[in-house]
Amino acid sequence: MKVLVPVKRVIDYNVKVRVKADGSGVDLANVKMSMNPFDEIAVEEAIRLKEAGKADEVVAVSIGVKQAQETLRTALAMGADRAILVIAAEDVHTDVEPLAVAKIIKGIVDEEQPGLVLCGKQAIDNDMNATGQMLAALLGWSQGTFASEVDIEGDTAKVTREVDGGLQTISVKMPTVVTVDLRLNEPRYASLPNIMKAKKKPLDEKTAADYGVDVTPRLEVVSTVEPAARAAGEIVGSVDELVTKLKEAGAI
Amino acid sequence: MKHLSDNYQDIRDGVRALCAQFPAEYHRNVDEEKAYPEDFVDALTREGWMAALIPQDYGGSGLGLAEASVIMEEINRAGGNSGACHGQMYNMTTLVRHGSEAQREAYLPKIAAGELRLQSMGVTEPTTGTDTTKIKTTAVKQGDRYVINGQKVWISRVQHSDFMILLARTTPLAEVSKKSEGLSIFLVDIKEAMKDGMAVKPIDNMVNHETNELFFDNLEIPEDNLIGEEGKGFKYILTGLNAERTLIAAECIGDGYWFTDKVTAYVSDRQVFGRPIGQNQGVQFPIAEAFIEVEAANLMRWKACGLYDAGQPCGAEANMAKYLAAKASWEAANACLQFHGGFGFANEYDVERKFRETRLYQVAPISTNLILSYVAEHILGLPRSF
Numbered sequence: 284m285k286v287l288v289p290v291k292r293v294i295d296y297n298v299k300v301r302v303k304a305d306g307s308g309v310d311l312a313n314v315k316m317s318m319n320p321f322d323e324i325a326v327e328e329a330i331r332l333k334e335a336g337k338a339d340e341v342v343a344v345s346i347g348v349k350q351a352q353e354t355l356r357t358a359l360a361m362g363a364d365r366a367i368l369v370i371a372a373e374d375v376h377t378d379v380e381p382l383a384v385a386k387i388i389k390g391i392v393d394e395e396q397p398g399l400v401l402c403g404k405q406a407i408d409n410d411m412n413a414t415g416q417m418l419a420a421l422l423g424w425s426q427g428t429f430a431s432e433v434d435i436e437g438d439t440a441k442v443t444r445e446v447d448g449g450l451q452t453i454s455v456k457m458p459t460v461v462t463v464d465l466r467l468n469e470p471r472y473a474s475l476p477n478i479m480k481a482k483k484k485p486l487d488e489k490t491a492a493d494y495g496v497d498v499t500p501r502l503e504v505v506s507t508v509e510p511a512a513r514a515a516g517e518i519v520g521s522v523d524e525l526v527t528k529l530k531e532a533g534a535i
Numbered sequence: 536m537k538h539l540s541d542n543y544q545d546i547r548d549g550v551r552a553l554c555a556q557f558p559a560e561y562h563r564n565v566d567e568e569k570a571y572p573e574d575f576v577d578a579l580t581r582e583g584w585m586a587a588l589i590p591q592d593y594g595g596s597g598l599g600l601a602e603a604s605v606i607m608e609e610i611n612r613a614g615g616n617s618g619a620c621h622g623q624m625y626n627m628t629t630l631v632r633h634g635s636e637a638q639r640e641a642y643l644p645k646i647a648a649g650e651l652r653l654q655s656m657g658v659t660e661p662t663t664g665t666d667t668t669k670i671k672t673t674a675v676k677q678g679d680r681y682v683i684n685g686q687k688v689w690i691s692r693v694q695h696s697d698f699m700i701l702l703a704r705t706t707p708l709a710e711v712s713k714k715s716e717g718l719s720i721f722l723v724d725i726k727e728a729m730k731d732g733m734a735v736k737p738i739d740n741m742v743n744h745e746t747n748e749l750f751f752d753n754l755e756i757p758e759d760n761l762i763g764e765e766g767k768g769f770k771y772i773l774t775g776l777n778a779e780r781t782l783i784a785a786e787c788i789g790d791g792y793w794f795t796d797k798v799t800a801y802v803s804d805r806q807v808f809g810r811p812i813g814q815n816q817g818v819q820f821p822i823a824e825a826f827i828e829v830e831a832a833n834l835m836r837w838k839a840c841g842l843y844d845a846g847q848p849c850g851a852e853a854n855m856a857k858y859l860a861a862k863a864s865w866e867a868a869n870a871c872l873q874f875h876g877g878f879g880f881a882n883e884y885d886v887e888r889k890f891r892e893t894r895l896y897q898v899a900p901i902s903t904n905l906i907l908s909y910v911a912e913h914i915l916g917l918p919r920s921f
Contacts, residue, residue, distance in 0.1 A: 313539055317548070356545060472552030475583035478545050479596045 284398035284435075285340045286329040288363065289388055290322040292347055292354040293408040303376075306506045309408070311375045318354045321403025323361075325463045327470035328433060329401050330362040337435050338399070340364050344391055346384050348372050352486060359481035360473035366484070367391060371491040371498045378409060383491070383498040385417035390494030392422060397458065399440070404429050404462040415462035425455035428462045543605040550606050553582055554613035559885050562615050566743045566888050571695050576620045577649070579610075585620060586647035588627040593639060594647030599844035600628070600778055604785035604836060611789030614885060616892050618744050621786065622654035622692050625779035626700050629720070633763040633771040638722065642698070654696035655725065656775055657687045657749060665905045667702070668714040668769065672751060674703035674721065676765075680755045681705075681721065683732070687749040689899070693735050694745055699723045702772050705765050719768040722760045731755075742891045773850065779900050780853040781839040787860035788836060790893040791829035794867035797886065798822055802874050812874065821870040828863035835859050851914050858906045861896040868893050 294300060295315040303310045318326075332338040343358035345351040346369045355366035369387050371379045392400065405412035419426035427433070427442030431450065434441040435457070444451045445464045473481070491498045519525045529535045557575050565572045579585050587603050589595020596602075603624045607617040623646070630642065630653065645651040663669040672685025683703055693699065699722075706717030729735060732754025735747050763771050799822060802813030812818050835856040842849035868890045872879040879886040897903050911917045 315540070353544065357548070360545065360549070472582075473545075473549050474581075475546070475549060475587060475596050477583075478549050479591075479598075481545075 284332075284338045285342060285395060286332060286338045287342050287344060287388070287392060287395060287397040287400045288322070288325050288329045288358065289344045289346070289384070289400070289402050289414070290326065290354055290358050291319040291403070291406045291408075292316050292345060292351040293319045293406050296320060296407060302507050302509050306508065308376055308378075308504060308507050316350070316354075316375075318357050319403050319406045319408075321405060321407070321463060321465070323403075323470040324465070324467050325401040325403050326358045326361050326363060327468045328463060329399075330471075331468065332399075332435065333362070342367065342395060342397065344369070344388065346371050346379055346387050346491075348375050348377070350375065352488075355486055356481050357473065359484045359486070360478045361471060362477070364484065366486040367489060368486060369489045369491060369494070371496075379491075379498050380500055380502060381411050381413035381417055382501065383496055384414050385421055386496045387491055387494050387498075388414070388418050389421045390496065392418075399435070399458060400424075400460045401433075402460065402462045404464050415460050419460040422458075422460070425457075425459045426461070427453060427455050427459060429464045430461050431464050431466045433461055433463075433467065543602060546602055546605050547609055549582075550584065550609035551613060553578055553584070554610060554615060557613075557615065559614050563882060563885060563888065567882070569743050571745060572615070572619050573695075575615065576695075579620060580649040580652075583647075585623050585649070588624060588631065589643050589647045590631065593643035595643065599840070600781055601837070601840035601844055603778075604782055604840055607782050608785040608789035611786045612792050613789075614793060614889070616743075617782070617786045617789075618742075618892065618895070619692070619695075620654065621779070621782050622656060622696065623652060625775050625782055626653050626656055628778050629700055629771055629775040630722070630762065632774055633720075634722075635762075637759070638762065642722070651697045652695065653698045653700070654692040655690055655699035656772075656779070657690045657699050657701040657723070658772060658776070659689050660686060661688045661748075665901055667772075668718065669708070670702060670704055670718070672701075672703045673707075674705050674719060676705070676758070677755075679758050681758060681761065683721075683751045683754040683756065685751050687751075689738070689746050690749050691744060691746040693725060693747045693749065694737070696725055699725055700762070700772075700775065702768055705768075711766075715769040717766050718772070719765045720762045720771050721756055722762060723754075723756060724760075728754055728756070742895055744892075744895065776900070777839075777843060777849050777853040780857040781836065781843060781849070783896055783900065784832065784836045784839065784853070784856035784860035787857075787864035787893060787896050788829055788833050790889060791825065791832070791860070791864040791867040793889060794864065794871040794886075794893075795822060795826045795829065798867075798871040798874050801878075805874075818874055821866070821873070825863060825867035825870050828859070828866055832856065832859035832863045851910065854901065854906045854909055857896070857901070858903060861893075861903065864893040865897060 295317040298315055301310045329341040333341055341363040343355050343363040343366045345355050349370055352368050359366055402415040429445045430442045431445045432443035438457050440455050440459050442453055584606050586595035587598045591597040607621055610617045646653055660670050674681040674683050701721045701723045705719040711717040734750040737747050802818050803811055805812050839849050839852035839856040842852055872886050872890050875886050878884050908920055912919050
């Protein structure tokens with residue numbers, strides 16, 4: 284079985300995000316970028332499936348700017364076998380929307396015929412949480428979202444989902460799209476020999492046009508604002524005083 | 536801070552990910568217990584970082600000093616101390632470039648696999664510091680062995696290494712036409728040597744740095760352990776010394792960024808008289824100055840690495856890089872300690888530990904004054920001052 288893992292290049296989770304002066308988005312110039320952490324978990328899961336003999340090839344895919352090849356090299360250094368980069372934007376500030384990404388991945392799935400697509404449940408930059416679901420719909424495949432456990436047995440995948448009320452385990456028919464949650468695994472970091480090997484692994488470069496997908500945005504960002512600064516707190520002397528203050532503030 | 540990526544971002548990310556598994560408390564505890572960061576060095580070895588300079592044919596990654604320097608820089612930048620393991624990096628090229636094929640085959644794959652460590656270099660002696668050609672330790676050929684007698688000092692990581700590269704005189708100074716001739720380097724099996732002929736006396740010191748006095752009393756080593764040709768050891772040892780200086784420059788650069796990051800975060804947050812102390816120019820300027828110096832030292836580091844990796848002479852650049860970087864990290868350390876106020880002296884902030892660690896590099900592996908003398912004499916052509 285071949286496993287396809289889409290990975291997104293996003294602002295590094297350690298970076299303090301700054302809004303651009305014109306409010307059109309977040310400033311990404313000269314900012315450290317990394318692989319979306321949920322996608323790292325997806326790559327890790329795919330590699331574990333290969334190590335367990337349940338998959339024979341792991342293909343990483345990224346859709347975005349040319350620099351996303353660094354993100355793909357990270358996936359290759361972790362253990363993916365090869366990579367496909369689909370250039371769909373020139374400017375690092377252009378975010379390709381989930382529907383366009385899902386359509387491009389569908390094009391890749393049609394060509395590659397994987398048995399499983401493992402995606403992060405969402406990207407930490409815009410938290411859309413849509414691509415995996417859209418892809419399953421476009422392909423007409425089953426889907427298992429927010430996975431904290433994935434168990435593949437022949438034609439079915441048992442997916443444990445993290446839902447509001449607790450854990451839900453579903454059985455879905457293969458091929459399937461699984462979106463992964465935080466607790467599925469702890470991704471490995473790349474060793475030096477694997478970083479060196481990754482430089483030699485194949486990385487195909489394509490464009491959105493190769494898949495006949497129009498990436499023109501359908502959504503308009505009206506404004507982007509930083510979270511309001513936290514107001515100074517006040518130290519209270521007793522529980523009674525706390526309750527009084529909360530009542531005064533209309534909080535209780 | 537703005538992030539400018541360079542050609543080594545993959546290496547930086549890899550080392551940072553590993554270092555993230557060893558948070559500040561880990562290094563603080565190792566320091567407090569005067570212990571060796573065994574788990575950390577094991578992890579670096581397991582993940583292939585300590586074999587960066589070993590050619591791929593022998594199980595390493597075949598990288599250059601530039602990449603090795605990035606690894607060391609990132610360790611220090613992450614709050615660790617490369618001093619625990621940089622010996623293997625600076626010794627490696629000596630063995631790779633000057634060792635015989637038999638020696639490379641015998642040792643490099645095992646070092647790459649983490650079965651052996653080559654962390655020590657024995658050059659300095661009590662009465663001859665930088666005046667290397669005057670060393671008194673001798674190696675006399677007797678049959679198929681060399682017999683070593685003499686004494687070394689400030690020899691680091693001996694208790695955490697399997698091998699040491701040792702410099703000894705094989706032809707008396709009086710019998711050579713040039714004083715740099717008649718010296719040879721040997722690969723010493725430390726554990727074997729400690730059984731008979733080599734005594735190791737640890738030196739307790741200001742930083743948690745495992746360093747020792749060594750006493751050689753008729754230590755016998757096989758002739759096969761001679762590296763390169765007998766009598767040409769001085770030229771070979773420079774390979775290690777230039778690498779050492781360049782790598783330590785990179786470590787100081789890592790320290791420098793650690794200090795400027797740490798102090799910038801602190802002064803942005805610390806409120807006195809109703810505003811952050813970082814709003815005061817008296818606080819900003821020393822930090823900015825240190826940052827500028829770290830950046831400038833970094834440029835000289837790349838120059839030294841470039842020459843070294845091209846096999847060109849780089850003594851001046853390696854020394855100047857070490858000089859600039861050690862000075863810059865010390866300025867950064869001072870600013871960091873000063874603006875942390877009393878908290879800078881509290882162990883839990885890690886500032887005092889890093890402050891002690893980076894201070895070492897004004898003195899070791901060559902003191903700042905001797906770099907100035909070197910530049911005055913060998914680059915500017917001024918008369919020798921000593």
